[in-house]
Amino acid sequence: MNLPKSINFANLPTKIEKLERLSQELGTQIYIKRDDQTGSEISGNKVRKLEFAVQEALDNECDYLITCGGIQSNHARATAAVAAKLGIGAYLVLRGKEDSEVEGNYFLDKMLGARIKLITAEEYKNSRMEIMEEIKSELSKEGHKAYILPEGASNGIGSLGYCKAMKEILDQEKELGIKFDAIVTAVGSGGTYAGLYYENHIKNTDATIYGVNVCDDDEYFKNVVLGLLKEISKYTGEEIYVNKEDINILDGYVGKGYALSEPQEIEFIHKLAKQEGVILDPVYTGKAMYGLVEEIKRGTFDKHKNILFIHTGGIFGWNNFARNLVGN
Structure with a gap:
């Protein structure tokens, strides 16, 4: 399978480390792929998706990127950083209030020079695409050609970033002499999971791809992933046939809701940081790793030897509220 052309932003391949003390505590082998180290301003998984989506924008001679997310959106910040690197414009539609603290990703959005429109939660839920289309039209009147990226760059072209990441993992398995039979990721918009799942299916490996949803529920994301798998195939030319039951979403770890932290989640993140020297975030990876550990304790992963x-x-994304939940 040949992937479309992409631009290179991320520091790849990202390394894989064993979580020695957590593995010993749980009696299983747990490894971590450090996609948090893809860069500084562009750090995280979003840049892998942007490498494909932004290439498509450039191929279409666009000089502005429009996207959306929460006020602490990692994807929006990465988009702003990529646009600045390329010398093109970024316009971010963010779910937030005018009096929101200028910190974290929101601060970096401003530092990177992005134009920002804040909208209400209701507007975001019901009208974000229409709002982005209006901005595209306004930019056109200013003489710009804009490209709209969906939330998290989780569409067919963006998801190819994690098809490529799965290829990278398979190469690293050979280098490390390890076969991962379970791969686990947070699921917030579906593109990371869909890309991993698609490439894993195409390569017909023995690994099971698990997602831990950080918002909505398993039924919602199973439908999202099925749609993304179809979109991916339009770019690769290889359609795969998957039943909804084949999509493994570990539900039950959303907690209070998206980007809302509970004390036990923060306590877990703090414990892991002290135990392994790895800092997770409270929105995505903290909830997902917490869910993974709980599922290991329940026996869900008993059939697996090496978990990535x-x-x-x-x-x-560590805001003031989440930081204040961290103990000594």
Whole structure:
């Protein structure tokens, strides 16, 4: 399978480390792929998706990127950084309030020179695409040609970033002499999971791809992933046939909701940081790793020998509330 052309932004391949003390504690082999180290301003999983999506934008002679997300969106910040690197414009539609603290990703969005439109949660849920289309039209009047990226760059072209990441993992298995039979990632918009799943299916490996949803529910994301798999095939020319039951989403770890932290989640992230020297984020990887550990304790992973967790980044998403939950 040949992937379309992509631009190179990320520092790849990202390394794989064993979580020695956590593995010993749980009696299983747990490894972590450090996609949080893809870069600095562009750190995390979003840049892998942007490498394909932004190439498509450039191929279409676009000089502006429009996208959306929460006010602490990692994807929006990565988009702003990529646009700045290329010398083109970025316009971010963010779910947030005018009096929101200028910190974390929101601060970096401003630092990187992105134009920003804040909208309400209701507007975001019901009208974000229409709002981005309006901005595209306004930019056209200014003489610009804009390219709209969906939330998380989770569409067919963006998901190819994690088809490529799965190829990378398979190469690293050979180098390390390890076969991962379970690969686990946080699921917030579906593109990372869909890309991993597609390439894993095409390569017909023995690995099971698991997602831990950080918002919505398993039924919602199973439908999202099925749609993305069809979109991916339009770019690769190879369609795969998957039943909804084949999509493995470990539900039950959303907690209070998207980007809302509970004390036990923060306590877990803090414990892992002290135990392994790895800092997760409270929005995505913290919930996902917490879910993985709980499922290991329940026996869900008893059939697996080597588990690989994808650290998708997000360290800039630590807001004041979450930081205050961290103990000594």
